[in-house]
Amino acid sequence: MNEARTTRVSRRTTEEAAAWHLDMREEVDAGTRQRFLDWLRRSPQHVAEYLAIAQLHGEMRAATLAEIATLDELRALADSEPSVLPFVRGGQASRVAAPQDGQRPSAAAEPATAHRHERQRARTVRRLAIAASVAMAVSVGLIGAWPARETPAVRYAADAAAVRSVALDDGTWLQLAPGAVVDVAFDLHARRITMIAGHASFDIGKDPARPLSVMAGGQRIDDIGTVFNVGLRDGETDVSVVSGRVTVSQRPVAWLDRASQRVTGSAWSTDLIVALGAGEDARVAMDGRLLGHANHATATVAPWLPAEIAFHGSSVADVARRFNAYTQAPLTIDDPDLADKRISGVFHASDVEAFVSYLGSLPNVRVIREPGRIRFVSAKR
Secondary structure, eight states: OHHHHHHHHHHHHHHHHHHHHHHHTOOOOOHHHHHHHHHHOOHHHHHHHHHHHHTTTTTTOOOHHTTTTTTHHHHHHTSOSSEEEEETTTTEEEEEEEEEEEOOOOTHHHHHHHTTHHHHHHHHHHHHHHHHHHHHHHHHHHHSSSSSSSSOOEEEEEETOOOOOEETTTTTTEETTTEEEEEEOOOOOOOEEEEESSEEEEOOOTTTTOOOOEEEEEEEEEEEEEEEEEEEETTTEEEEEEEEEEEEEEEOOHHHHHHHHHSSSSSSOEEEEEEEEEEEEEEEESSSSSEEEOOOOOOOOOOOOOOOEEEEEEEEEHHHHHGGGSSSSOEOOOOOHHOOOOEEEETTTTOOOOOHHHHHHSSEEEEEEEEEETEEEEEEO
């Protein structure tokens, strides 16, 4: 009777593990994820069965477990599994060492005269031992890939009475509204800009190997080749896109996002709130509620940006980046000599065509109008 009950429990555990494996392959909510973790913690055999099924499907990778549990949760699960597991025989606990790779369990651990349920129990012990070592390996693997600490951020702040322009070393161009503050942290895997206060305009430099995200309030804005504006106001985040596209998602836990960038090369996936294209804007609450979403026929110009663009001895490339905050067709300077040329002048910010005509009138400059952008190249080539 005890054997029958043990078999039923084992079968039920296997069925539950299989059901959880199917469920966790899909996107799940926080409540489902928590119930899954509670189920894993309830018994070492739950861990063993789940890992065995995942292994059967060829999914024993750290990335798979990283999608369903945090590092601390994985470590807790691994730490709960000893490297030497209790093996109950005849009502008394003895201990059987986990088999090493390439080794069979000793004859004492599985005597030839044992009953069928004893052999079944020995297989369970081996599975638990494997589960423990796999869980520990997964945890150790994640720890090895974990960033030791967050990259120190560089803070930029604008005076209370003036817009500040900042050229970052990756080619990104920032314009900070009066009183705005941002923290910039770039590492080998990602670029992150955190809005601390106020409003800012972003013209993102191209670096496919290091995606750029802007953290603002409770949201993360991911750039997809874009010029866009972000602002913090009364606990809400305003996002408007001048050109290109962005996605707005809930802000992930910082260490989890950094680990995902390092392990997978992409940001930690969170619930998408809204995707925005040129001329669109959105207002999002701290908790992720979409409070407003509009689509405008023309570029959404941040009201704090100056009505005039004045420059003295500035490079053509820098002046063009300033104009990009006002137009849905960004200006791209593809001629290095033209990009470095120093110019002085004053233009109405809304009259981008006047600046385009000016550049086109310069010697050896050719203007190429393409869908979504205006390029300036050398007429000699």
